[in-house]
Amino acid sequence: MTDKNILLWDETLFKELEVLEPDYLPDYFPHRDTQLNTLRFALRPMLRGMRPVNCLLVGPPGTGKTSAVMKGFKEIETHAKNVLAIKVNCQIDSTRFAVVSRIYKKIFGISPPASGVAFRKLFDNIVDSLIRSEKVLLVALDDLNYLCYEGHANEVLYSLLRAHEEFPGIKIGVIGILNDASDLYRLDARVNSVFLPEEIAFPRYEYSEIRDILRDRVKYGFYPKVISEEVLNLTVAYVERTGDLRVGIDLLKRSGLNAELRGSRKVAAVDVEKAYEASKILHLCRGISLLLDSEKKLLELAAKKGEIQAGELYKAFHEQTGLGYTRFYGIVNKLRSLNYVDANFSGKGQRGRTRIIKLKLEAADILNCLEKKA
Ligand SMILES: Nc1ncnc2c1ncn2[C@@H]1O[C@H](COP(=O)(O)OP(=O)(O)OP(=O)(O)O)[C@@H](O)[C@H]1O
């Protein structure tokens, strides 16, 4: 006799696993109507062959920014054949040359040689092609913060947005995507005067919104009755801690895999609890991946110590990076605002009060993320 609750070895709980992949672009994309409409409105001029209104999408991890832009791209490309839309991942392409090479590849179908060609030459080729084909170029700079250091953002935006001054007739629009708008303070006036983006805020999702979105993934990703209402609620409760939907989708997938491993036809609370240990780190790793190298270094030193006097930490930091106290102090403040560390006065230092830098998260999780170089 077979127990109907037992999963046979060749059976699966997943109707369509793809629905639970992080880069899956769902048809159902609720709770972002305002943002999508603002984006559509900004892109509308492209339907008439004009340059769009530049946009800046800002919000914490996993709030749908990248997905919203991909939706916008899809729509504009179906309705306007004269549009060339390209998303650049600035974490990978973090210099002007790399960004322009990516655009070149989209237009010409081949990557330019990695060296020996000047930026100027590539850019001229791109401009020529756009003018000849009468196309409007739309560039989404995803994770734009990576370009904000060492002046790359200024160079990139300047080249793209002031191109028409040098090449009349050229039409280029830019969408910037960022977690934290304060990274843009480094943009200089020459860039700001042409960028003038329409800012679109992506706030954290609330419990009911997360539930609605995850329920849709459950419906298409799993066979019926695999995920009960209670299990869904438990999943949503975990996701609400960070508001990061990436964690939610990963959690559903891992919970399902855990249940399969147990040979069960249903996902139970224990599968979710176990999965959360792995999924929660996604949010942290994403946050850590957005830090600068010097910030990662300080976090690593702090993680290895767990608790350390600020002066001592500074000494180690300075030895390894050569950076001074102002920078150190700035980074400590940043790590504090991210809730990675506490920096309270101890009240007992030898020369009066000293600050103690104390890790607020599991050191192992932090070191794990740093190692992944995510
Ligand atoms: N409103 C929504 N409806 C359905 N799925 C959503 C929605 N918002 C986000 N998602 C899903 O959540 C995941 C994270 O979304 P996305 O990558 O767009 O976030 P993001 O804001 O770009 O995050 P980050 O700042 O970390 O890059 C994706 O798998 C996406 O499909």
Ligand SMILES: [Mg+2]
């Ligand atoms: Mg994104």
